[in-house]
Amino acid sequence: xxxxxxxxxxxxxxxxxxxxxxxxxxxxxxxxxxxxxxxxxxxxxxxxxxxxxxxxxxxxxxxxxxxxxxxxxxxxxxxxxxxxxxxxxxxxxxxxxxxxxxxxxxxxxxxxxxxxxxxxxxxxxxxxxxxxxxxxxxxxxxxxxxxxxxxxxxxxxxxxxxxxxxxxxxxxxxxxxxxxxxxxxxxxxxxxxxxxxxxxxxxxxxxxxxxxxxxxxxxxxxxxxxxxxxxxxxxxxxxxxxxxxxxxxxxxxxxxxxxxxxxxxxx
Amino acid sequence: xxxxxxxxxxxxxxxxxxxxxxxxxxxxxxxxxxxxxxxxxxxxxxxxxxxxxxxxxxxxxxxxxxxxxxxxxxxxxxxxxxxxxxxxxxxxxxxxxxxxxxxxxxxxxxxxxxxxxxxxxxxxxxxxxxxxxxxxxxxxxxxxxxxxxxxxxxxxxxxxxxxxxxxxxxxxxxxxxxxxxxxxxxxxxxxxxxxxxxxxxxxxxxxxxxxxxxxxxxxxxxxxxxxxxxxxxxxxxxxxxxxxxxxxxxxxxxxxxxxxxxxxxxxxxxxxxxxxxxxxxxxxxxxxxxxxxxxxxxxxxxxxxxxxxxxxxxxxxxx
Numbered sequence: 001x002x003x004x005x006x007x008x009x010x011x012x013x014x015x016x017x018x019x020x021x022x023x024x025x026x027x028x029x030x031x032x033x034x035x036x037x038x039x040x041x042x043x044x045x046x047x048x049x050x051x052x053x054x055x056x057x058x059x060x061x062x063x064x065x066x067x068x069x070x071x072x073x074x075x076x077x078x079x080x081x082x083x084x085x086x087x088x089x090x091x092x093x094x095x096x097x098x099x100x101x102x103x104x105x106x107x108x109x110x111x112x113x114x115x116x117x118x119x120x121x122x123x124x125x126x127x128x129x130x131x132x133x134x135x136x137x138x139x140x141x142x143x144x145x146x147x148x149x150x151x152x153x154x155x156x157x158x159x160x161x162x163x164x165x166x167x168x169x170x171x172x173x174x175x176x177x178x179x180x181x182x183x184x185x186x187x188x189x190x191x192x193x194x195x196x197x198x199x200x201x202x203x204x205x206x207x208x209x210x211x212x213x214x215x216x217x218x219x220x221x222x223x224x225x226x227x228x229x230x231x232x233x234x235x236x237x238x239x240x241x242x243x244x245x246x247x248x249x250x251x252x253x254x255x256x257x258x259x260x261x262x263x264x265x266x267x
Numbered sequence: 268x269x270x271x272x273x274x275x276x277x278x279x280x281x282x283x284x285x286x287x288x289x290x291x292x293x294x295x296x297x298x299x300x301x302x303x304x305x306x307x308x309x310x311x312x313x314x315x316x317x318x319x320x321x322x323x324x325x326x327x328x329x330x331x332x333x334x335x336x337x338x339x340x341x342x343x344x345x346x347x348x349x350x351x352x353x354x355x356x357x358x359x360x361x362x363x364x365x366x367x368x369x370x371x372x373x374x375x376x377x378x379x380x381x382x383x384x385x386x387x388x389x390x391x392x393x394x395x396x397x398x399x400x401x402x403x404x405x406x407x408x409x410x411x412x413x414x415x416x417x418x419x420x421x422x423x424x425x426x427x428x429x430x431x432x433x434x435x436x437x438x439x440x441x442x443x444x445x446x447x448x449x450x451x452x453x454x455x456x457x458x459x460x461x462x463x464x465x466x467x468x469x470x471x472x473x474x475x476x477x478x479x480x481x482x483x484x485x486x487x488x489x490x491x492x493x494x495x496x497x498x499x500x501x502x503x504x505x506x507x508x509x510x511x512x513x514x515x516x517x518x519x520x521x522x523x524x525x526x527x528x529x530x531x532x533x534x535x536x537x538x539x540x541x542x543x544x545x546x547x548x549x550x551x552x553x554x555x556x557x558x559x560x561x562x563x564x565x566x567x568x569x570x571x572x573x574x575x576x577x578x579x580x581x582x583x584x585x586x
Binding site: 100 | 333336337338356357359360361362363364366367368369370371372374375379382383384386387388389390410423426430436
């Protein structure tokens with residue numbers, strides 16, 4: 001019998017693992033940035049809305065803030081929704097449906113890196129949209145606010161991307177590669193309207209206002225409005241609780257989808 | 268080396284030694300709903316060999332690869348790699364896989380795909396070497412979506428080997444490649460074998476199995492129907508093929524000793540002969556006007572067709 005050598009103890013060093021995660025995130029971001037259908041629509045649409053309604057018609061005030069400032073928060077929330085939902089749901093549905101995820105699974109990639117990268121990508125696009133809105137408002141909308149508020153606004157909205165990335169994963173696990181974007185549109189457009197992201201909450205019909213309380217984007221918008229100094233009715237913590245609950249719910253659904261897929265392939 | 272020996276070898280010690288089983292399916296049956304993709308299949312991939320899994324489309328080749336990679340679970344039986352569960356993340360550090368995939372992210376450049384997959388492995392090949400082995404150095408800046416079908420195959424091949432894994436699975440690696448590109452890929456596959464890699468390759472190209480494989484396992488409709496070196500597989504059908512024009516009736520030829528089968532082929536007949544010399548002596552004696560004589564070795568293709576037909580007939584008879 002041939003001589004037997006022992007298996008070399010191969011594993012990635014912690015440094016290599018860190019690099020792996022960073023690369024997974026970087027390329028997930030680049031991959032989507034280079035899809036104009038995605039990057040242009042999720043970034044340009046909220047900016048366009050803001051220029052039309054926030055800058056051209058932004059001289060009035062809503063409550064104690066200018067319309068131009070108010071709409072940064074609500075279109076910012078709208079932008080976060082689009083960036084988070086489309087990026088995750090569309091890419092997951094496509095990669096699941098067309099076999100790429102199998103290549104990834106057969107590789108030594110840690111599964112968590114795959115999901116972390118999708119969240120990172122959603123948050124990055126959210127950061128870009130919100131930052132651009134803020135820059136537009138500051139430069140052309142006469143918006144003035146303390147730096148601390150700006151940080152709070154951007155921070156809340158980028159953190160607020162997480163629930164909607166989770167929702168995107170949940171949708172992506174139950175949709176085919178072609179139907180995912182359409183389904184997301186069906187969810188995201190009515191939800192945006194109903195949450196007061198297009199028309200300020202105060203001007204919504206009474207019925208819609210009541211529905212809004214059950215829509216997660218409404219709560220994120222309230223947090224964003226608080227950040228710019230707009231008076232709200234509820235404590236911030238109440239809104240965060242809703243968003244955290246919603247995140248857990250979506251992660252639960254996504255996990256169910258993940259297991260369903262595993263069982264289909266491995267069951 | 269006998270199977271019994273390899274089974275008794277401790278898991279940790281298997282992969283180092285030449286000829287040990289590094290990946291195996293033992294009594295594996297895999298059903299998808301009503302379809303039986305694999306039926307009680309036993310398959311051993313030994314260290315340092317190139318094993319070709321040969322079969323027509325739908326024979327169960329891809330299913331076998333997915334079971335070995337831990338992407339699918341056997342309905343019954345076990346799939347093992349390095350003696351353990353193929354889903355073990357540590358195991359996957361030593362494995363590379365080229366799978367058939369409908370869509371690869373198109374907006375990333377070739378270089379970026381390689382960079383990402385290389386980062387999954389503890390000791391990847393230098394990028395330059397990966398690019399050279401995949402023959403993709405000249406297209407490294409191109410986006411995946413802009414590549415031709417053959418170039419895409421080469422990139423997927425490079426992704427399978429970039430981590431310098433010990434065992435490489437190649438599912439139909441040359442499908443869609445032209446003759447020249449196929450030859451280049453064959454050369455690269457041979458180099459991998461020369462460097463001591465273990466390779467399981469599926470193909471429905473007989474020539475490919477013949478050119479590359481140390482061993483061939485022929486599967487058809489989920490059953491292993493033959494196993495051996497390419498030469499052994501070929502010898503499973505009668506050794507040589509005689510083609511000639513003769514006045515003798517086909518029945519008369521068929522009755523000669525050493526003849527396995529006779530087929531009319533246009534104006535000539537084709538004789539499958541287990542003992543070509545004996546048959547030829549008889550033919551010359553019986554027919555002085557025999558003409559257009561050709562004697563060829565039965566290729567793997569003939570063997571393959573014979574084997575799968577035989578199997579299909581048996582399956583028909585069983586029904």
